[in-house]
Amino acid sequence: MDIHPRESSRAEAESTPRWRQRMEQIDSQVDVIRLPDVDGDAPDQDREFCELITLDGEKKTVRFHDYDEVYKVPGFYEGLFYELLQCSSPSRVAALLDDVLEDFEDSSEELRVLDVGAGNGIVGDEFLARGVERIVGVDIIPEARQAADRDRPDVYDDYVVTDLTNLPERHEESLRKQNFNCLATVAALGFGDIPPKAFLKALDLLVTPSWLAFNIKETFLETGSDGTGFSDLVKHLNRDGVIQIQAYRRYCHRVNVAGEPLHYVAVVARKLRDIPDELMEFWSQRGEE
Numbered sequence: 001m002d003i004h005p006r007e008s009s010r011a012e013a014e015s016t017p018r019w020r021q022r023m024e025q026i027d028s029q030v031d032v033i034r035l036p037d038v039d040g041d042a043p044d045q046d047r048e049f050c051e052l053i054t055l056d057g058e059k060k061t062v063r064f065h066d067y068d069e070v071y072k073v074p075g076f077y078e079g080l081f082y083e084l085l086q087c088s089s090p091s092r093v094a095a096l097l098d099d100v101l102e103d104f105e106d107s108s109e110e111l112r113v114l115d116v117g118a119g120n121g122i123v124g125d126e127f128l129a130r131g132v133e134r135i136v137g138v139d140i141i142p143e144a145r146q147a148a149d150r151d152r153p154d155v156y157d158d159y160v161v162t163d164l165t166n167l168p169e170r171h172e173e174s175l176r177k178q179n180f181n182c183l184a185t186v187a188a189l190g191f192g193d194i195p196p197k198a199f200l201k202a203l204d205l206l207v208t209p210s211w212l213a214f215n216i217k218e219t220f221l222e223t224g225s226d227g228t229g230f231s232d233l234v235k236h237l238n239r240d241g242v243i244q245i246q247a248y249r250r251y252c253h254r255v256n257v258a259g260e261p262l263h264y265v266a267v268v269a270r271k272l273r274d275i276p277d278e279l280m281e282f283w284s285q286r287g288e289e
């Protein structure tokens with residue numbers, strides 16, 4: 001299947017997804033994205049790849065999860081995951097948070113958002129559209145910040161390239177000072193991306209009370225079939241009253257290379273108390289096993 005993102009129709013209405021409106025401003029360097037023919041079972045999500053041909057004629061095979069490679073080419077991330085594979089997660093997660101905020105009579109304009117696994121800023125852009133007070137991106141690779149600066153320079157008040165599993169003191173100090181009251185993490189948990197220990201550290205950086213809005217592959221929250229630890233972590237946080245889940249919705253995050261739906265859950269929760277030291281210690285040790 002070929003796709004030519006430059007030929008996609010212009011944003012026409014208010015309902016046009018935010019990422020597509022933004023594509024009008026991105027100088028896409030993508031000519032063709034070609035998915036492999038799938039004969040039999042689709043490959044594991046972590047092993048999916050495609051062929052990219054850029055406008056200057058360069059041709060290469062890129063594994064989807066090699067984000068450094070993906071972000072380097074303007075328009076590639078959007079063309080692959082959003083246009084071709086119909087990813088809907090940033091708007092889904094943000095809309096679920098909207099619903100809950102409405103019930104609580106809270107305003108998104110008072111949110112100070114920490115966007116973890118921020119990538120090139122598509123999630124940040126959803127929050128920008130909601131008029132949040134402040135939004136700061138965190139990602140582990142410099143290519144993500146470079147892509148956000150290049151493609152969505154107006155989104156973040158700050159963008160920190162750091163590792164939350166081993167957060168340097170200077171980053172911890174500067175992040176804590178910002179009194180974040182909302183953690184967003186979309187399409188970034190599991191798969192060798194953000195591990196439970198890093199998610200917990202992000203949660204710890206928030207004031208109490210705060211909001212959490214995240215998504216995760218549904219099997220990563222199922223007891224027994226989860227190798228990532230997130231199912232245990234979320235249960236642990238709930239049981240100890242650190243978080244209270246307010247909304248939980250299963251939906252199609254995107255399709256895979258064979259066109260089959262990949263189901264994720266969007267979760268909105270409230271951080272109700274500071275994370276006890278024993279819990280931090282437990283997950284810190286477990287993360288090193």
Ligand SMILES: C[S@@+](CC[C@H](N)C(=O)[O-])C[C@H]1O[C@@H](n2cnc3c(N)ncnc32)[C@H](O)[C@@H]1O
Nearest residue numbers: 067117118119122139140144186187188193194
């Ligand atoms: C699929 S992208 C999602 C980007 C963005 N949230 C979105 O929905 O478009 C996953 C991002 O998580 C980042 N990531 C992976 N491990 C991370 C970690 N330990 N800490 C922070 N970011 C991480 C990757 O570099 C990548 O940019």
